[in-house]
Amino acid sequence: KNQVEQSPQSLIILEGKNCTLQCNYTVSPFSNLRWYKQDTGRGPVSLTIMTFSENTKSNGRYTATLDADTKQSSLHITASQLSDSASYICVVAGGGNKLTFGTGTQLKVEL
Amino acid sequence: NAGVTQTPKFQVLKTGQSMTLQCAQDMNHEYMSWYRQDPGMGLRLIHYSVGAGITDQGEVPNGYNVSRSTTEDFPLRLLSAAPSQTSVYFCASSYSGTAASTDTQYFGPGTRLTVL
DSSP states (O other): OOOEEEEOSEEEEETTOOEEEEEEEOOSSEEEEEEEEEOTTSOOEEEEEEETTOSEEEETTEEEEEETTTTEEEEEEOSOOGGGOEEEEEEEEETTTEEEEOOOEEEEEEO | OOOEEEEOSEEEEOTTOOEEEEEEESSOOSEEEEEEEOTTSOOEEEEEEEETTEEEEOSSOTTEEEOOSSSSBOOEEESSOOGGGOEEEEEEEESOOOTTOOOOOEEOOOEEEEEO
């Protein structure tokens, strides 16, 4: 069964600190892995998309890594800001032309 | 570009009522899809379309109908609303619908539906 597991479920950090969110998947065959940011009451917004051959990709203060051998990905947020407070969703494409969504990590950045 | 728009933003229905959730995009995307998002669960695909006149079922299609008469619009119809359909509904579009594609998928702002 295709699954995407994210950890932690929720996280609180102080503004200016860094944090790393984890994503483990069992989707096979693998096509690509996506990270989305979803603000409360809004639709998800794409942050990065990585294929099998890419092991790191950045979008401003967001850096995603991919280890296709261990089927793990991480999203690192540098110098967090209050506006980073959101749910971060890992999505894996593959397994029969499907997208499998994780349940998200809820991040809160506090002063 | 307005991107992906959805109406209404909020809706309350009584059990058995029908309604249509509207979705439109102005990016000339061929692929459009509907998802529902429930607490503690990942987004689940309801129906999708790879172009005008072509639709197909997703993971959770029961109780929903779709049609695609134009490239821009992809309405979702609830035939007879049930409390189990209480959820947040998102419409999305992308240039390509192939999972292997790295085209960005754009989501609308969502419709929060409550069925009493």
